[in-house]
Amino acid sequence: MKSIALVNFKGGAGKTTATLLLAKYAAIRMNKKVLLVDFDSQMNLTLAIEMEENKGQLNKDFENWSEAHQSNQKSFAHLIENYEKVKGDQFNFSPSNYIFKISPNLHLVPADVDMYWLEFDVYDREKVKNSIKNFLIKLNQSNLKYDYVFFDCPANFNDLSYSVLSAVDMVLVPVNPDVLANKALNLFIDGLVRRIKSLSQSKISIFMNKAKIIRDFYLTKESKFYLNDIKGVKANLDKIGTKVNVFDCFLPEGIDLQKIMVNQSFPVEYDEYCKCLLTNIQKLLEEE
Numbered sequence: 001m002k003s004i005a006l007v008n009f010k011g012g013a014g015k016t017t018a019t020l021l022l023a024k025y026a027a028i029r030m031n032k033k034v035l036l037v038d039f040d041s042q043m044n045l046t047l048a049i050e051m052e053e054n055k056g057q058l059n060k061d062f063e064n065w066s067e068a069h070q071s072n073q074k075s076f077a078h079l080i081e082n083y084e085k086v087k088g089d090q091f092n093f094s095p096s097n098y099i100f101k102i103s104p105n106l107h108l109v110p111a112d113v114d115m116y117w118l119e120f121d122v123y124d125r126e127k128v129k130n131s132i133k134n135f136l137i138k139l140n141q142s143n144l145k146y147d148y149v150f151f152d153c154p155a156n157f158n159d160l161s162y163s164v165l166s167a168v169d170m171v172l173v174p175v176n177p178d179v180l181a182n183k184a185l186n187l188f189i190d191g192l193v194r195r196i197k198s199l200s201q202s203k204i205s206i207f208m209n210k211a212k213i214i215r216d217f218y219l220t221k222e223s224k225f226y227l228n229d230i231k232g233v234k235a236n237l238d239k240i241g242t243k244v245n246v247f248d249c250f251l252p253e254g255i256d257l258q259k260i261m262v263n264q265s266f267p268v269e270y271d272e273y274c275k276c277l278l279t280n281i282q283k284l285l286e287e288e
Ligand SMILES: Nc1ncnc2c1ncn2[C@@H]1O[C@H](COP(=O)(O)OP(=O)(O)OP(=O)(O)O)[C@@H](O)[C@H]1O
Pocket: 010, 011, 012, 013, 014, 015, 016, 017, 018, 040, 042, 044, 153, 154, 155, 209, 210, 211, 251, 252, 253, 254, 255, 256, 257
């Protein structure tokens, strides 16, 4: 089982879109077993699954599941609160109480509004920092046998983000082709590696989202410039001993979230972009 967190402190870079796209590609086209974890209290990923772009209809199965589990205090926020109370680092939970099965290969741990308040409701901050590491250990020991776990992270940093970023196998950063994005990238990565000592730098990978293309895999001059700029950021980080990966693969501008939301299907026009990214991701993860 490999875990990947999509993260960037810049809002709107495409964390949620890329999470859903890559997870669905892995589940539908690669026949991998995939768990999505919506770690953002904005609940965008959860809403995308709930709405499933089914002519405005809500996903009734999800609604029913959600009602049953959330009213029984079986939300992810509740799980973390319980973890705080458990002695030691034993994470006792039954995954099926927290996991909605979108399809046999694609599952979701939804976010809920209580996650907004978790930071205030949880007192043992040091303990919470280990929560996701132990959540992943427990998942790995379960019979669910996931190939990939994708975390859609929020555009801010707290103890919960720490717990995710210090535990995952890869931190995947979508960056848009613009001047400010690249400036922010440098500061963001530098800050991350200084604060999360356990985050081995080679686990950080960057790719361009919303890349402007002439056609297929051909970037416009402008986007090429920004991709080189990202590589420049990488070279500068290298000089101070922080090694990160920059993918030549990208996701193009024009990805339509509504198309990815349609249940059980995957838009063929995004195949090659996802294949390229996931092949590279897989290669890096296997190198470990
Ligand atoms: N490749 C793309 N092409 C076109 N639109 C995109 C692309 N990627 C993302 N978007 C759009 O950009 C907006 C922000 O994307 P998304 O919600 O995925 O970003 P995010 O990083 O998760 O944002 P937040 O920081 O709020 O969580 C959305 O309207 C989404 O549809």
